[in-house]
Amino acid sequence: MAYDGKVMRRALQKFEEERRAWEEQEQRRRESVFQRAPRLREIEGELRSTMGRLVSVTFRRGTDPGGEVARLRVENLRLQQERQALLEGLGLPEDCLEERPACPLCGGTGYRDGGVCRCLRSCYAREQQKELSRMLDLGGQSFDTFSLEWYSDRTEPGQKRSARSHMEERVYNSCAEFAHQFGRRFENLLFFGAPGLGKTHLSAAVAREVSGAGWSVVYDTAGRVFRVFEDRKFGREEGEEAGEDVERVLRCDLLILDDLGTELTTAFVQSALYEIVNTRLIERRPTILSTNLMPDELGRRYSPQVASRIQGEYQLLPFVGEDIRRLKRERGQ
Numbered sequence: 001m002a003y004d005g006k007v008m009r010r011a012l013q014k015f016e017e018e019r020r021a022w023e024e025q026e027q028r029r030r031e032s033v034f035q036r037a038p039r040l041r042e043i044e045g046e047l048r049s050t051m052g053r054l055v056s057v058t059f060r061r062g063t064d065p066g067g068e069v070a071r072l073r074v075e076n077l078r079l080q081q082e083r084q085a086l087l088e089g090l091g092l093p094e095d096c097l098e099e100r101p102a103c104p105l106c107g108g109t110g111y112r113d114g115g116v117c118r119c120l121r122s123c124y125a126r127e128q129q130k131e132l133s134r135m136l137d138l139g140g141q142s143f144d145t146f147s148l149e150w151y152s153d154r155t156e157p158g159q160k161r162s163a164r165s166h167m168e169e170r171v172y173n174s175c176a177e178f179a180h181q182f183g184r185r186f187e188n189l190l191f192f193g194a195p196g197l198g199k200t201h202l203s204a205a206v207a208r209e210v211s212g213a214g215w216s217v218v219y220d221t222a223g224r225v226f227r228v229f230e231d232r233k234f235g236r237e238e239g240e241e242a243g244e245d246v247e248r249v250l251r252c253d254l255l256i257l258d259d260l261g262t263e264l265t266t267a268f269v270q271s272a273l274y275e276i277v278n279t280r281l282i283e284r285r286p287t288i289l290s291t292n293l294m295p296d297e298l299g300r301r302y303s304p305q306v307a308s309r310i311q312g313e314y315q316l317l318p319f320v321g322e323d324i325r326r327l328k329r330e331r332g333q
Contacts, residue, residue, distance in 0.1 A: 193319030
């Protein structure tokens with residue numbers, strides 16, 4: 001699983017804020033107990049003192065620590081028993097004064113067994129959803145809100161099925177399966193068709209499901225992505241983050257490249273698209289391309305090499321029907 005560096009930095013900042021808030025809450029909780037029984041604060045201090053003295057005596061050279069160790073252990077046990085009796089009198093559990101980490105799995109560090117703990121992954125997922133929400137309506141555009149009612153259920157002459165049947169069986173089901181099976185198999189999708197047929201809605205639905213599971217998702221328009229590659233090539237950015245935007249496009253777990261074909265097509269754009277498609281295929285990182293162009297037009301606009309890779313390695317999903325935006329305006333919705 002890859003992590004977007006920019007998103008992870010924001011997630012770490014949020015994670016640290018939440019960790020400090022948890023520690024302050026824990027301190028307030030302990031303080032409320034001490035206020036009810038001030039002797040408990042004294043006992044806690046005395047227990048820390050006996051533990052420190054025990055360590056010091058154990059490692060002291062030239063003397064037999066046995067007697068002193070035994071005395072300190074007896075004192076420690078007496079303090080624990082006194083603390084337990086006081087807590088029972090208050091109706092509190094024996095462990096209520098223990099310092100509890102925000103996450104019991106990683107101790108509140110965010111990392112466990114050489115990887116990212118689920119607590120930090122959860123924080124990362126929330127920050128990534130915020131990032132995606134800047135360009136997509138993740139709240140309103142989901143699989144649940146994708147309505148097939150906007151597609152005609154009439155089978156036109158020369159067609160084997162209606163637009164509604166096609167969109168449900170071929171397009172919607174393929175997108176839902178792609179999202180729900182993400183990480184279990186390698187697959188790429190090409191959304192193509194006229195504007196207003198639901199490509200952005202299903203892009204947002206896939207992004208929502210995949211990012212919600214903790215995978216890194218980058219959604220952007222082709223025009224903006226190609227400008228990022230130009231910035232790298234022509235040195236328009238400086239510092240350590242100069243190539244970070246390019247890396248996040250190439251290395252994210254899922255790239256959704258929207259509006260392909262609306263940008264000014266140049267030799268550089270052709271080269272950048274080939275780098276994106278080819279690199280992600282080689283590294284087996286799934287990609288969704290969304291365009292108003294037909295597959296054969298991609299070869300004429302970009303290159304036969306790009307078209308060959310897309311047609312050979314992508315599942316082609318044609319979007320059909322009438323412009324939903326126009327239909328909504330006509331129906332006053």
